[in-house]
Amino acid sequence: MSLTTTSNLIDGKQTAEDIKAEIAAEVAALKAAGKKVPHLAAILVGHDGGSETYVRNKVLACERVGFASTLLRYEDDITEAELLAKVDELNHDPEIDGFIVQLPLPKHIDPEKVIEAIRPEKDVDGFHPMNIGRMVAGLPALLPATPSGIVELLARQGIKTSGKHCVVIGRSNIVGTPVSILLAKNLDTANCTVTLCHSRTQNLAEICRTADIVVAAIGRPEFVTGDMVRPGAVVIDVGTTRVADATKKSGYVLKGDVNFAEVAPLASAITPVPGGVGPMTIAMLLLNTLRAAKGEIYPR
Numbered sequence: 001m002s003l004t005t006t007s008n009l010i011d012g013k014q015t016a017e018d019i020k021a022e023i024a025a026e027v028a029a030l031k032a033a034g035k036k037v038p039h040l041a042a043i044l045v046g047h048d049g050g051s052e053t054y055v056r057n058k059v060l061a062c063e064r065v066g067f068a069s070t071l072l073r074y075e076d077d078i079t080e081a082e083l084l085a086k087v088d089e090l091n092h093d094p095e096i097d098g099f100i101v102q103l104p105l106p107k108h109i110d111p112e113k114v115i116e117a118i119r120p121e122k123d124v125d126g127f128h129p130m131n132i133g134r135m136v137a138g139l140p141a142l143l144p145a146t147p148s149g150i151v152e153l154l155a156r157q158g159i160k161t162s163g164k165h166c167v168v169i170g171r172s173n174i175v176g177t178p179v180s181i182l183l184a185k186n187l188d189t190a191n192c193t194v195t196l197c198h199s200r201t202q203n204l205a206e207i208c209r210t211a212d213i214v215v216a217a218i219g220r221p222e223f224v225t226g227d228m229v230r231p232g233a234v235v236i237d238v239g240t241t242r243v244a245d246a247t248k249k250s251g252y253v254l255k256g257d258v259n260f261a262e263v264a265p266l267a268s269a270i271t272p273v274p275g276g277v278g279p280m281t282i283a284m285l286l287l288n289t290l291r292a293a294k295g296e297i298y299p300r
C-alpha cells in the first residue's frame, strides 16, 4: 500500500461547504445591516424516500447559512388545483424570497403546470420557462442548481473548460439540457464544445471516448463503463439512484451513473456519489435564494 496516494476525487462536499461559508458571511452582513434574512420554502408532496432526504438536506443547509426555511408537506392525494393554490400563496407571501416544489410529483399532477405557476422571481430551482429562456439568451437568470453547480465545481477545481469537448449524456429539463447550454456559453467558466447524447444516440461509447469532460446524467446506475472513457478525461457523475442492498442498515446503496470501480482509475478527475454533485446542487439552491432575496436578477 502506498503512503503517498494522490487522489483524483473531486470533493463536491468540501466545495459546497466553501460556498455555504461565503453565503453565511453575506447573511451575517445582511443581519448586521438590519435587513431580513433570506427565506426559502419547499413543498414536498408524498413520502418518496429520496425526496424526503433531499428536502431535509435543503432545510439543514438553510440553517447552516442562517436562512429562514419553511417546509410545507402534503399527502399524495392533494389535487392539482390545491397544489396550485399553495404555489400562489407562496407567490404572494412577502416573507418568502424563493421556493421549490420537490419533484417528482404524483402522476395526477402536471409538473409543467406547477412550475409555470411559480413566479419567476421566486423560482430558485431555475425551472420556470422564463428563467430557462433568459439563460439560453444569456440574460441574467436564476440558473438551475445542478447545472450551475457542475460549472461552479469545475471552475473551483481549476479544471480548464475552454475549447474542451464535453459530452453530456441525458437530455432532461433539469440537468442534461441546461448543463449542455451552460457549458457551451462564452463564459470564462465554460466555452466548451458540447455534444448532447441521449437514448437514441448512435455510437454512444465511441462519442464518449472523444470527450475531455463527460457529464453523466442518465439516471441509470453504473451506465458509464470503463470502455466509454478516454484515459485522462474528467468525469462528472450526476446520478443518485437508490439500489436495494440487504447488507446495508438503510436497505439501499446510492449509485451514480458511472461505474466508479472501472472509470475512477482512468479519469484525471471524477466526482464521487455521494459527495460530488449532490451537495453542490444544494449550495447553488442557497445561492439562488440569496440572489432572489437581494433582487439581483429581477430588481424589486
Ligand SMILES: Nc1nc(=O)c2c([nH]1)NC[C@@H]1CN(c3ccc(C(=O)N[C@@H](CCC(=O)O)C(=O)O)cc3)C=[N+]21
Binding pocket: 053, 054, 057, 100, 101, 102, 103, 104, 125, 145, 240, 254, 273, 274, 275, 276, 277, 278, 279, 281, 282
Ligand atoms: N424541485 C426539485 N429540485 C431539485 O433540485 C431536485 C428535485 N426537485 N428532485 C430530485 C433532484 C435530485 N436532487 C438532489 C439534491 C441533493 C442531493 C444530495 O444531497 N445528495 C447527497 C446524498 C444524499 C443521500 O444520501 O441520498 C450526495 O450526493 O452526497 C441529491 C440529489 C435535487 N433534485
Ligand SMILES: [Mg+2]
Binding pocket: 237, 238, 239, 240, 272, 273, 274, 275, 276, 277, 278, 279
Ligand atoms: Mg452526488
